[in-house]
Amino acid sequence: MLVGAAVLLSVASLLPLAALVVSAFGGTGEALLHYAETVLPGYLVNTVTLCLAVAVLATTAGVASAWLVTMCRFPGREVFAWALVLPLAMPAYVSAYAYTHLLSHPGPVQTLLRDVTGWGPRDYWFPNIRSLGGAAFVLSMVLFPYVYLMARAAFLQQSASAFEAARIMGRSPWRAFIGVAVPLARPAIVAGLALVMMETLADYGAVSFFGVQTFTTAIYRTWFSLGDRTAAVQLALVLVTLVLLVMALERVGRRGKRFSEAGRPFRGLALSGWQIPAAILACALPVAFGFLVPALTLLGLGLGLDVAWFDPRTTRLIGNTVLVAAVGAVATVSVAIVIAYARRVAGGRLTQVLGQLAGFGYAVPGAVIAVGLLIPFGAFDRWLNGLMVATFGVGTGLILTGTIAALVFAYVVRFLAVSLNGVEAGMARISPSLDWASRTLGAGQGRTFCRVHAPLLSGGLLTAFLITFVDIMKELPATLILRPFNFDTLAIRANRLASDERLAEAAVPSLMIIAVGLIPVILLSRQITRSNQKRGQAAPPREAAAPDPVMVEIIPSAEVDTKAAA
Structure with missing residues (x-):
C-alpha cells in the first residue's frame, strides 16, 4: 500500500508534462512554424x-x-x-x-x-x-x-x-x-x-x-x-x-x-x-x-513612503501569502515523506525510479507547470459541468481551475524535489537497526514511522518545510497563472x-x-x-555515512559523496 501510494504520487507529478505532450501533438503545428519563422x-x-x-x-x-x-x-x-x-x-x-x-x-x-x-x-x-x-x-x-x-x-x-x-x-x-x-x-x-x-x-x-x-x-x-x-x-x-x-x-x-x-x-x-x-x-x-x-x-x-505598511489590504496579502505557502509546504513535505519512506522500507529499482520522477518538477519552470495543469483541470471541469447540466440541470462551474487546490498541486510538482531530498537526508542519518528493532517488536510501517522516525526527523522536516515555504513565497509565474480570481499574494x-x-x-x-x-x-x-x-573528525565507514544535510536539503540535483559525512 505504501509503495502504491508513492507510485501514484510520483506519477501525478508528471501530469503537467504529460498534458503538454498530448495537447501539443493534438495541434496542427502551424502556429509553431509561424513562430519559428518570426x-x-x-x-x-x-x-x-x-x-x-x-x-x-x-x-x-x-x-x-x-x-x-x-x-x-x-x-x-x-x-x-x-x-x-x-x-x-x-x-x-x-x-x-x-x-x-x-x-x-x-x-x-x-x-x-x-x-x-x-x-x-x-x-x-x-x-x-x-x-x-x-x-x-x-x-x-x-x-x-x-x-x-x-x-x-x-x-x-x-x-x-x-x-x-x-x-x-x-x-x-x-x-x-x-x-x-x-x-x-x-x-x-x-x-x-x-x-x-x-x-x-x-x-x-x-x-x-x-x-x-x-x-x-x-x-x-x-x-x-x-x-x-x-x-x-x-x-x-x-x-x-x-x-x-x-x-x-x-x-x-x-x-x-x-x-x-x-x-x-x-x-x-x-x-x-x-x-x-x-x-x-x-x-x-x-x-x-x-x-x-x-x-x-x-x-x-x-x-x-507616507503610507501605512500594515494597512488592511497589505495584511490580507500577507495572510494570503502565508496561507498558500504554508498549505503548499505542508502538502509538499507530506508527499515527500510518503515517497521517501517507501524508498527506505521497500528498496529495489522501482523505488529508485520514484525519486527521479518526483524530482523532475524542480527542473521545469513554474509557467510550464501552470500551463500543463490548466489543460487537464480545464477539461475535467468542462466534462463535469456538462455531465451535471445534462443529468440534473445544475452547472458546477470551475471545481479545480482557478482554485487553491490547483495552486497547491502546482507547488507540490514544482518543489517536491526540495522537500524530498531534505526528508531523505534526515532518514539517511537514522540507523536501519532502529527499523529492525521496531519491526521485531511487532510494530508496522506506520507505527514505526510515527514512533521512531518522526521524532528523529523533526529537524530535517522543519528545514524542508521552511525552504519549501520560502520557495513558494518567491514563486511568481505559477501563482500568477493559477491563483483564484481576486486572490493576490x-x-x-x-x-x-x-x-x-x-x-x-x-x-x-x-x-x-x-x-x-x-x-x-x-x-x-x-x-x-x-x-x-x-571538520577534521574521522570519517565513519561508508555504510554508516550520511549525505551532507546542508547540500542535500538545499541542492536537489547534487550527488554528494557519502564517504565525507557531515
Missing part, C-alpha cells in the same frame, strides 16, 4: 545568451568566494562564510525592481552623476539595466550561492595532500587552485551550475520586467495575451527540451566521477599584504550586489506595482518577502557553521 530564433538566442552569461558570472563569483572562505585565512572569513548565502533570500524579480530604481535615468545614481558633472541627459553614456545584460547581472548575483554551496562542500572534502603536492612541485597557489582544486571539485561545480541554469530558464519576473524576450515570457504572453493555447504549449515543450538538455549536460559532467574524499584537513593559506583586501573585496562584492544593495534600496524606498502585488512603474510602492511587499526568506537562510548558515566545526 520570433522563435530571437527567443532562442536571448534564452541561450542569458543562460551562458549567468553561468559565467555565477560560476566565477561562486567558485572564487568558496575557495577564499574555505582554503584561505584572512580577517572576516567567518562572516563571509554565512553572508555569501544571504542572496538566496532575494527573489530575482525583487532585485530587478531595486536595481531599476537605483540605476535608471531618474534614479539616484545617474541623478548624482549629472549633479556632480553638470552633464545633460545626452552628454554621457550609462549602461541600461533594463536589458539582457542587466538581467544576466541580476540573476547571477542572486543565484551564485548555488555554485558557492556546492563548491564549498567539495573544497571542504578535499584532502590537503594533493594541493600541497602541487605546491612542492613548484606551482604557485593560483596555479595549484586552477590545476588541482578546481578539477577535483568540478562535479560539484557542474551540479550547482546546472541548478543556476535551470533557475535562469525558469525565471519570469526579472526577465519580463526588464523586457527580455525569453521562452518563459513568450509562453505567458502567447497563452494569456494572444489566446493561442496550442502555440503556448508547443513553446513550453521547447523550453522543457532545453531543460532536459541542461540536465543531460550536468549528468555528463559528473559521469564516472565522485566528489573528492575527505583526508587530512586543509589548514588554509594565510594571506598577507595586498592579498587580504583583494580577498575581502572578492567576497564582499557578491554579498553587496546580491543582497545588501537591493535590500537597502528597497528599504529606503519603503521608509520614504505579496509576489503578485509587487509584480503588478513594478509593472506599473510604481517601484516605491512595490518596495513594501518586496521587503516582506525578503524578511520571511531570511529565516531558512539563517538556518542554512547555522548548519554550514556546524558542519565546518565538525
